[in-house]
Amino acid sequence: MTTEVRSLREFRMPDVGEGLTEAEILSWYVKPGDTVTDGQVVCEVETAKAAVELPIPFNGVVEQLFFPEGATVDVGTVIISVAVAGEAGAAAPAVAAAPAAPAPAPAPAEAEPERREVLVGYGPRTGGSQRRARRTTTTTVIAPAPVPVPAVVVPVSVPVPVPVVPEQPSGDRPLAKPPVRKLAKDLGIDLRAVTPTGPDGVITREDVHAHASAAAAVAAAADAPAPVAAAEPVSVSGSGDVRVPIKGVRKATAQAMVSSAFTAPHVTEFVQVDVTRTMRFVRRLKESGELGRDIRVSPLLLVAKALLTAIKRHPEINAQWDEAAQEIVIKGQVNLGIAAATPRGLIVPNIKDAGAKTLSGLAAALGELIDTARQGKTSPADMQGGTVTITNVGVFGVDTGTPILNPGEAAILAFGAVRELPWVHKGKVVPRQVTTLALSFDHRLVDGELGSRVLADVAALLERPKRLITWG
Structure with missing residues (x-):
């Protein structure tokens, strides 16, 4: 006689190394009854920073999904259980296996073996026979005909209704x-x-x-001019109130902005700039294709290059405040953040070591960053380690604003709309293309002189973009 052993493996909501406490389940890629293999992605979740796909770390058959799509789950909570087949071995003769009295069923209130929380990646794997022996199992015994003992089935667990989740074909995973x-x-x-x-x-x-x-x-x-996709508007009908849950990226953004506004003493300075030559330079780069045929060229590219050049001349603005050590840390490289409005909320991915890139390299990196943000596929690593940020409010027709610093950064530059305005040029009032720049900075790190010099340098470079070559 053989004994078929089956055990349940539970997969908990991981932290994926970001130090977060919860995540929202965006979509399930499997349903109860589906067969899964080690490394297969079973669901997509949204943390406070990005959307992440979660792979299952073992083989088996999906037993239960504990939460529906849209649910917010704490890190360490079981989200899916999988029935895993164990080893089959020879069992004792049926006569010996049949006890004089029915064996008592496992107590339903028996405490579950202590488990370690899955906090990073796949989490701890279960290994060794001792661990496996402590799990609840299903054992099927088939008795020979001469023995008047019916087949005994020890259930794995009491069936629990599965939360309703949208059906999805099991074969659509690439x-x-x-x-x-x-x-x-x-x-x-x-x-x-x-x-x-x-x-x-x-x-x-x-x-x-x-x-x-x-x-x-x-x-x-x-060649769309807008750097990101705008969030979908909330539909409001009638006079009733509409409540929108605060979670995911929006919740993290709100917490970060409150922390920044009440931690760093903000100062904002403004300057109007004649960017007529910059706009001509953008058109020339587009028409000539000298940066590459597949490279997207926009005014934002030259604003970014101008800011990076100004930081090269004044590296003290690329700094962070170390409260514990009571030190100002001047960063060795510029990780340039670009604020992006997405349907899931505001995110700020950054271009690593942007100051070391050529104009062509910066354009390629900026284009990739924008495309990834539009698709909602920005990874957590792309949003960590930023040092300075640009927010392009001009794409919404806004002239300027007083941007709030990203936590840990010393400066953020707002790039306003470019408008044709009357301007004194070579002693005459003529129509010119003008924009407004606003630079917010942490006054603990950046005093008025340093902030003014950086903003003046950016303005001078955009007024005469050829200086980008000589200054850079």
């Missing part, structure tokens, strides 16, 4: 190895949109790169 999945995630590419060329429909690295190149070409052809 096939790809973990390194390929990571590459697609870093590039902000949805694997379901990639055409596979590998054996048995497996997506390869070449497939991902080919899809990325095609997407970049389409984006460059579109």
Whole structure:
């Protein structure tokens, strides 16, 4: 006689290394009864920083989904259970297996074995026979005919109604190895949109790169001026109030802005700039294609280059306040953040070591950052470590504002709308293209002189963009 052993493995909401306390389940990719394999992505969740896909760390059959889509779950809470097949072995003879009296059923109130919270990545794996023996199991014993003992079934657990989740076909998950999945995630590419060329429909690295190149070409052809997609408006009908839950990115942004506003003493300075030559320079770069045919060129690119050049001349503004050590830390590289309004809220991904990039390299990095933000695929790593930020309020037709610093940063530059205004040029009042820049800075780190010099340098570079070459 053989004994079939089955055990339940539970997968808890991980922290994915961000130090967060909760996440919202955006979508499930599996349903009860589906077979899953080690490394397969089972759901997508949204943390306070980004959307993240979660892979399951073992093989088995999905037993239960504990939360529906849209639910906010604390880190360490079980979100899915999987029935895992154990080893089969020879059992004792049926006569010996049948006790004189029925064996008592496991007490339903028996405490579950202590588990460690899954806080990073897949979390701790279960190993060794001691751990496996403590889990509740299902044992099926088939008795021979001569023995008047019916088959005994010890259930794994009492059936619990599964929360309602949208049905999804089990075969719509793209096939790809973990390194390929990571590459697609870093590039902000949805694997379901990639055409596979590998054996048995497996997506390869070449497939991902080919899809990325095609997407970049389409984006460059579109050349949309807005850097990001605006959030979807809330539909309001009648005179009743509408309540919008504060969670995910919006909740994190609110907490960060309150912390920044009441921690760092903000100072904001403004300057109006004649950017007629800058706009001409942008048109020339577009028409000539000298930065590359697939490179998107916009006024934001030259504003970013001007700010990076000013920081190179005044590196003290690229700093952070270390409260514990009571020190000002001047950063070795500029990680330039670009504020992006997405349907999930405001995020600020940054270009790593932006100050070391050429104009062409900066344009390529800026285009990739914008495309990834539009697709909602910005990774947590892309939003960490920023040192200085630009917010482009001009795309909404706004002239200027007093931007609030990102926590830990010393300065943020607001780029307003470019308008044709009367301007004194070479002794005459003529129509010129003018914008307003606003620089907010932490007065603990940046005094009025340093902030004024940086803002004046940015303005001078945009008035005469050829200085970007000589100053840079």
